[in-house]
Amino acid sequence: MSNAETPAPAPAGPPPVETLTIKVDGRTVQVPKTMPDWQGKPQATTMLQACALAGVDVPHYCYHPKLPIAGNCRMCLVEFGTPVMDPATRQPVKNEDGSVKIARSVLPYEPGTPRGAIGCATPISPGMEIYPNSPATKQMREAVLESLLINHPLDCPICDQAGECKLQEYSVQHGQATSQFVEAKVHKPKAVDLGPRIMLDDERCILCTRCIRFAKDIAGDDALGIVNRGSYNTIAAAPGMKFDNNYTLNTVDLCPVGALTSKDFRFKMRVWFLKETKSVCTSCATGCNITVGSREDTVHRYEPRENDAVNGPWMCDAGRLNYKWIHREDRLKHVLIRGQKSNWATALKELTAKLATVAAGSAAVIASARQTTEELYLLRQLAAKLGALTDSVPRTQQADRLLVSADRNPNSNGARVTGIATGELGARLPLIAAGIRAGTITTLIVFGEDVTQCGIGADLLARLELLVVSDILPNPTVAAAHYVLPGCAHVEKRGTFLNGKGRLQKFLKGVEAPGDTRPEWEFLHELVHAVTGRNGYTSMEGLFNQMAQDVPAFAGLEWAKLGDQGVTVSI
Amino acid sequence: MAEQFKLVLKNADSPGYTPDMECYLKHGGYQALRKALATAPRDLPDGKKLSPQEVIRDDVKASGLRGRGGAGFSAGLKWSFVDRRSGKPIYLICNADESEPGTFKDRQILHKDPHQLIEGMVISCWANDVKLAYIYIRGEMPHGARILNQALREARAKGFLGKNILGVGYDLEIHVHRGAGAYICGEETGLIESLEGKRAYPRIKPPYFPAVLGLYMCPTIVNNVETLAAVKHIVEMGPVNYAKLGTPNNTGTRLxxxxxxxxxxxxxxxxxxxxxxxxxxxxxxxxxxxxxxxxxxxxxxxxxxxxxxxxxxxxxxxxxxxxxxxxxxxxxxxxxxxxxxxxxxxxxxxxxxxxxxxxDSRSMVETLANLSEFYAHESCGQCTPCREGALWLAKGTHRLSHGEGRKVDAEYLLHIAQNIQGRTICAFGEAAAWPVLSFVKKFREEFEAHGAAAEAARKNSTSAGTHQH
The missing domain is CATH 3.10.20.600 (Ubiquitin-like (UB roll))
Known part of the structure; x- marks a missing residue:
């Protein structure tokens, strides 16, 4: 043995975290001295954060980890104690049994009455004891809830928030069964048109100011504020202003009660009927994580799903409302051969035969960067067999400062890593157009794009011997197709998108596709198998894992490893 | 027989005294400022050396002066909390938002002897390295604001304010800012928010202690009118003599x-x-x-x-x-x-x-209803217990005082008030709760009698109604 064993270098882990030892609910816990604040900057750990680390939920309304602290709802008031310090020695005073003597916090002017502190803003200190379940803490919670409910309309039966309302949830957990309030309630404006997408019910509002803080500090649109005083306080848009930026609907998610509702969603569906499916937004290259809310194959809403590596807890209004086309009446629902209704078996059999005889170099493939990575991968397999030119179509618009990417395709990077496009999307489209014009390209396969919008007009399409089109909605390219293969919206299938920053994220199927439509990856896999002779997988998991072996960027990945929040790959 | 002791109001209440500069100077005005600016550094027994500014700060602490706004906190201690190492400017604000019902003492100084306040402010600002100060005056006192602005103009003209005050190279500007008529602006962090042009929502403490994160997130001192006026007299008399006034731990004079x-x-x-x-x-x-x-x-x-x-x-x-x-x-x-x-x-x-x-001509129920209505009207509404509780108290006491009460209302009112005190962002919660807690506890029989009488009246009218049919 000539090689002396060299000691392995110590793994470069994160620096050790400074911790404090405190007690939560009687249990000793070590918690970090600092934790990230709403902007990610380290700040002294709060009682609420410490309780969360100890597995104890401290109820709260105004506190939100991604918003500046307001401290106004007082729901997170908790009783606490601190070690008694000897003023002379500055050392903790001990009890007879040797334990540290703790002074419970009391009202300075009424030493018999416990005094709570708000968990969201009160930093922990060494030796502190937090009592999140003590009788005094529970009493404080009950009292705050009572205060919040006395002027609340209690109109849960017709409230859109019902079922996902913190006022309801905390009433069940911490509330009282009866009310002793015998006065007239305060009445406030209802159905206030706050902006094009937001409706406000001021009577339901608990004035937590989450919406105001979001508008000012996250969206950068200081449009909301409070008018009037005391119990008559009312959320309102600034005089003469509408609450209208591309992020307004996040306030509906943030609103812990039913005060802010989405004009798109209100009165449409009781939320407890909604099936929730983890998915990804397709409206741009950011790939905001979303939850699709659907019932019986109808999509009712998109909501952001928190992913700090991508979108935090937010998404833009445009992306959120970009689902209506899924249920359009004119969806392509049938397999068409030269305009005549047909079926998958016939179409795929004929296409297999035709594609098998295509001369090398006489075909081209244009595949949308809205298709899934798996579909793009399969199309690339097909193109390789045919010796076909491939490309995708760019969609570039203005980016914003928060989430919206200039690249409005969800999967441009997917098109790149699978080899459908190289570098700039659309660079080879003029070549394809020229090939058709010159008669060298006679077969064109188009997935998810209207190529008449990008330099390949109906006149050129008419010259083709074979035009195969898969799409979801009708367009001039579909109209010119010899074969129409109806595809699926992403909520109707599974797959992955590779976002602008190299985050590979999977999405799941929420609803069944209409008519004869089939997920593209499913029929492509059949076609590609038939044409190339390469064995395919009949499951998404198998297909993905095969792709991961072939595409260098995905080396070592498996479907099961993607998790709910995706993985970052090197692109 | 007990007598008044005129110190702060000595001049203001003397016949023929006017609020202008000439009159103030004739009565020895701005001599305390000259004295303060000429303060010599002081050597302490432990070898430490106090700068002239530190000497004044030390004197204010030694005088035992306690804040005259309401809390009675040591003024010198309050000054000692100021973060002087942040590198940020330090601000001083004179709280002239006198609006506690029953209180009409600061306006005596503001209206009759504004220069006394300004002199106390300039000394306090100099002692605390303050270059910019504000007088936040209650919106309902437009006359006071006019007098103050006139006095500030006079002080600038005489070199007591502005650039290079009295030739010692110290610059200070003082601005008058008028409130818009809200009691909560007297709460120091609410006042600061209001001064910043925002809704006067008191700030949460921690982290926003004014001495560290005050006006524009800079270290800030907020003192009452009478407190700042007293600073002038502490400098004039010396802290030892000032502390001889009053009683131990309760020094000086009070209006x-x-x-x-x-x-x-x-x-x-x-x-x-x-x-x-x-x-x-x-x-x-x-x-x-x-x-x-x-x-x-x-x-x-x-x-x-x-x-x-x-x-x-x-x-x-x-x-x-x-x-x-x-x-x-x-x-x-x-x-x-x-x-x-x-x-x-x-x-x-x-x-x-x-x-x-x-x-004995007063109904405690009606008196409390009056007070509670005030606090319901003045609650800023930021935090839940006060926002909802203050109006609840007002409605309950109003009902009780208007013959629609119940015997349980005494307990009901206590329950509401107990859930406000100690649970709020600022001391307004106590302000709204304490009258209720003390009135009901100390005059319980009167509250219960009111409720019982109303219950009996309702019972009679119901049975009378039944009888008629």
Whole structure:
């Protein structure tokens, strides 16, 4: 043995975290001295954060980890104690049994009455004891809830928030069964048109100011504020202003009660009927994580799903409302051969035969960067067999400062890593157009794009011997197709998108596709198998894992490893 | 017989005194500022050396001056909390938002002797390295704002304010800022928000202690008008002589606003603790006694938010005997020395120095309904317990005082008030809760009788109605 064993270098882990030892609910816990604040900057750990680390939920309304602290709802008031310090020695005073003597916090002017502190803003200190379940803490919670409910309309039966309302949830957990309030309630404006997408019910509002803080500090649109005083306080848009930026609907998610509702969603569906499916937004290259809310194959809403590596807890209004086309009446629902209704078996059999005889170099493939990575991968397999030119179509618009990417395709990077496009999307489209014009390209396969919008007009399409089109909605390219293969919206299938920053994220199927439509990856896999002779997988998991072996960027990945929040790959 | 001691109002109340510069100078004005600016550094026994500014700060601490706004916190200690290492500017704000019901003492200074305040402010600013200061004056005092602005113009013209004050190379500007009529602007962090142009929502503490994160997130001192005026006298007299006024731990003089059922309501200046509540109410030099034929029912001793004291109450107070030992003595209400510590020991506070006297013609239920309506109207509504509780209290007391009460309302009101105090962002929660807690606890039988009478009346009208049919 000539090689002396060299000691392995110590793994470069994160620096050790400074911790404090405190007690939560009687249990000793070590918690970090600092934790990230709403902007990610380290700040002294709060009682609420410490309780969360100890597995104890401290109820709260105004506190939100991604918003500046307001401290106004007082729901997170908790009783606490601190070690008694000897003023002379500055050392903790001990009890007879040797334990540290703790002074419970009391009202300075009424030493018999416990005094709570708000968990969201009160930093922990060494030796502190937090009592999140003590009788005094529970009493404080009950009292705050009572205060919040006395002027609340209690109109849960017709409230859109019902079922996902913190006022309801905390009433069940911490509330009282009866009310002793015998006065007239305060009445406030209802159905206030706050902006094009937001409706406000001021009577339901608990004035937590989450919406105001979001508008000012996250969206950068200081449009909301409070008018009037005391119990008559009312959320309102600034005089003469509408609450209208591309992020307004996040306030509906943030609103812990039913005060802010989405004009798109209100009165449409009781939320407890909604099936929730983890998915990804397709409206741009950011790939905001979303939850699709659907019932019986109808999509009712998109909501952001928190992913700090991508979108935090937010998404833009445009992306959120970009689902209506899924249920359009004119969806392509049938397999068409030269305009005549047909079926998958016939179409795929004929296409297999035709594609098998295509001369090398006489075909081209244009595949949308809205298709899934798996579909793009399969199309690339097909193109390789045919010796076909491939490309995708760019969609570039203005980016914003928060989430919206200039690249409005969800999967441009997917098109790149699978080899459908190289570098700039659309660079080879003029070549394809020229090939058709010159008669060298006679077969064109188009997935998810209207190529008449990008330099390949109906006149050129008419010259083709074979035009195969898969799409979801009708367009001039579909109209010119010899074969129409109806595809699926992403909520109707599974797959992955590779976002602008190299985050590979999977999405799941929420609803069944209409008519004869089939997920593209499913029929492509059949076609590609038939044409190339390469064995395919009949499951998404198998297909993905095969792709991961072939595409260098995905080396070592498996479907099961993607998790709910995706993985970052090197692109 | 107890007498007034005029220090702060000495000039203002002398015949022919006017609020202009000429008159102020004739009465020795701005001499304290000259004295302060000429302060020599001081060597301490431990070898430390105090800068002239530190000497003034030390003197204010040594004088025992306690804040005259309401809390009675040591002014010198408050100054010592200021973060002087942040590298940010330090601001000083004079809180002239005098709006505690029953209080009308700061306006005596503002209207009659504005230069005294300005002199105290310039000294305080110099001692704290403040280059920019504000006087936040209550919106309802437009006349006071005009007088102050005129006085500031005069001070600038004379070189007491502005660039290079009195040639010592010190620059200071003072601006008057008028409020828009909200009680909450008197709360120091609410005041700061308002001064920043925002809704006067008090800030959460932690982290926004004004001494560290105050105006524009810079270290800030907020002092009451009377407190800043007293600084001038501390410099003039020296801290030792100032501390000889009043009583130990309750030094100096205080302006007292006396209102309600006395013959001679008005403002008085007393040595703190040298005059009793009874003397303030009854002596010819002060309130001149109750109205003919009336007996005392209650005293609200320190502004409308302080806890009411009931006629005949006897309090246990700790007193230092001749032998230096602390003993507990029984002190009847009217023998309470009017100072910070005695009123606190009696379970209330001297607050803003406003005494409201109630005689036996007053209904405690109606009085409380009046107070609660005020606090419901003035709650800023930021935090839940106060926002909802203050109006709830107002509605409950209104109902009770309008013949629609119930016997349980006494308990009901206590329940609501107990859930406000100690649970709110600022001390307004206490201000709204304490009148209720003290009125109902001390006059419980009156509240219950009110409720019982209303219940009986409702029962009678119901049975009478049944009978008719």
């Amino acid at each position: 007292v606003s006396l209102s309600g059922d006395v013959q001679k309501p008005g403002y008085f200046e007393i040595e703190v603790g040298k005059v009793t509540l009874g003397q303030l109410i009854n002596d010819a030099n002060f309130g001149g006694g109750l109205k003919p034929g009336r007996t005392l029912k209650a005293v609200i001793p320190g502004g409308s938010s302080s806890k009411v004291l009931k006629a005949g109450e006897v309090f246990k107070l700790k007193r230092k005997g001749a032998d230096g030992q602390m003993t507990t003595v029984d002190v009847p209400l009217l023998d309470l020395p009017y100072d910070f510590d005695s009123l606190q020991a009696a379970g209330s506070m001297s607050g803003s120095g406003a005494i409201i006297v109630l005689d």
